[in-house]
Amino acid sequence: MAYRHTVNGTTYVFPDMRTLLARATPPRSGDSLAGVAAASASERVAAQLALADLPLTAILNQPVIPYEQDDVTRLILDSHDHAAFAPVAHLTVGGLRDWLLAEADGAALAVLRPGITPEMAAAVSKIMRLQDLVAVAAKCRVTTAFRDTLGLPGRMAVRLQPNHPVDDPRGVAASTLDGLLLGAGDAVIGVNPATDSIEGTTTLLRMLDELRARYDIPTQTCVLAHVTTSLRCMERGAPVDLVFQSIGGTEAVNRSFGVTLPLLAEARQAALALKRGTVGDNVMYFETGQGSALSADAHHGVDQQTIEARAYAVARAFAPLLVNTVVGFIGPEYLYDGKQIIRAGLEDHFCGKLLGLPMGVDVCYTNHAEADQDDMDALLTLLGVAGVTYIMGVPGADDVMLSYQSTSFHDALYVRGVLGLRPAPEFEAWMERMGLHGTAPPERIPARLSPALVGLD
Incomplete structure (x- = not known):
């Protein structure tokens, strides 16, 4: 017609x-x-x-x-x-x-x-x-839970993203400590691995889980390996909280990622069977981004924003704890400048929330895009006003493994401060017990969360 x-x-x-x-x-x-x-x-x-x-x-x-x-x-x-x-x-x-x-x-x-x-x-x-x-x-309010509760009014969570170029557990632990001291990590402590091996993924999973358990941190950990790697890790007894996968809005783009809808269902059932959540059972973590279907020649002539919204139907089918649009990550071939990135980020957040998803946004850009941190400050502030579920916390806002620019732990403190937003309630209570208020200078680091105890001395 x-x-x-x-x-x-x-x-x-x-x-x-x-x-x-x-x-x-x-x-x-x-x-x-x-x-x-x-x-x-x-x-x-x-x-x-x-x-x-x-x-x-x-x-x-x-x-x-x-x-x-x-x-x-x-x-x-x-x-x-x-x-x-x-x-x-x-x-x-x-x-x-x-x-x-x-x-x-x-x-x-x-x-x-x-x-x-x-x-x-x-x-x-x-x-x-x-x-x-x-x-x-x-x-739009969308609430999910695993070890803490996300999406409540007046709250904004932060994914602590302690990536390392060679997956060195000590380097990951150092960045994790940095983020925890500044109030990040209530969404997830999530590492993008430099490799996708079962052994490397398991090593990071065990280290993060030991850290979480030692300090009784009410959050969840995740190594963002391929879903098949996570399945193999679970079979070997690794402590998998959340199953991660990048997804798209067509069957063809999902196949380019090496996934199908039945495979995602299998992984979700495997994670549910572990029963690791304490206050909820949302066990999936999905990431999306405008342009991935075109990159795979899997867009069927449909515009990239409509395809992106269709990815949210895939996410919605598996009751995720977290969904994240990595809005400026692919590059200027798909979102050319700050203006386009800001628009796309707000569109993605709106569509996801309208469809009932716990939407986070990686407020980010690549170094060859016509964008800068001022653009990201504008998008971050707009998303805070719009009720974004969570954002990224990257040391210095500069991801040393993925080589792109995002938001820092201090950026999260800024938007929480100016808008009166707070961490997830269980995580906030833990911070109070530990003597953390999101702004503690080094000389006031509680002894029970010192670098020596984390194994970084």
């Missing part, structure tokens, strides 16, 4: 749903690279106007990737809750935007979650300005 709209005397025709969504997307380099972006601002406005008038039921009835060709499409449509959708089924995309901004409260949004498809979330985000994305996301 073709869609059309006239702007300044020119009628623009969009032959199908995927073209309409792509042309309506705010500018980003990845869509231009893929050849799906609007050719002019006028065409983009025409597409946005046509999209605003589009009934939500049309999106439901015209998947951007055919049902028969893609298991993510089948997951989206087979799990769609028509009863939850009913209160907004009569609306257009523009009508949904108005309802989200003016009428919907947190309770209504929670009921709506299973009735909203990723394409609906992506569509409405395309006709929203930044303040709209912030305002609606701030109403």
Whole structure:
């Protein structure tokens, strides 16, 4: 079915749903690279106007990737809750935007979650300005738990990311201590391994678990190895709290990551069987990012933001503790500059929260992007206002293993301070017991959490 709209005397025709969504997307380099972006601002406005008038039921009835060709499409449509959708089924995309901004409260949004498809979330985000994305996301509350509780009002967690270029346990432990002293780690102490070996992953898992247990820290640890590596580690008795995997919004991109939906289900069941959580059983950790499908030539001609939203349907199916869009990590080929990164980060956070996910954002950029830390400060502040579940805590904001720029432990203290946000309650209580307040100078480090006791003397 073709869609059309006239702007300044020119009628623009969009032959199908995927073209309409792509042309309506705010500018980003990845869509231009893929050849799906609007050719002019006028065409983009025409597409946005046509999209605003589009009934939500049309999106439901015209998947951007055919049902028969893609298991993510089948997951989206087979799990769609028509009863939850009913209160907004009569609306257009523009009508949904108005309802989200003016009428919907947190309770209504929670009921709506299973009735909203990723394409609906992506569509409405395309006709929203930044303040709209912030305002609606701030109403969405998504709570998950494992050893502490994430997503509560007035709270913002931090993933402590103690990466090391050669996976040296002493180096990882040093960065972990640094982060704990500055109030990071309530989301997860999560290491991106330099290699994906079972032996190396197990070594880091055991070290982090020993550290966590020794100081009775109410958090979870994770080595972000491939899901198959985590499965092998669990078979060997390694202390796996969370199973990590990068995912995407099409069957083809997930296969490029070496995963399938049944494999993710198998890993989740294996982690649940360990029963390591104390206050909850959310055991999965997913990362996503605009552009990964195009990198794998697995985007089916769909714009990168819509594909990203479809990845959230995959995440939602496995009740994760954490979902993280690594928004600027892939590079300027997909998000060219700070303006595009800021927009994408707020879109991803909005779509994920609307779909019921515990969304974190890695506020980041690569060194060859037209962005800097001022751009990241702006995005970080906007996300804090929007109620982001967690952000990254990287020593000095400079990841020495992945070679990109993110947010530091001090950046987390900044946004918690100016917005009055606090760590997860169980973690906050632990900090108080340990005499930590997130700003302790070195001479006031409690003896029971000293470098000597962590084995770093």
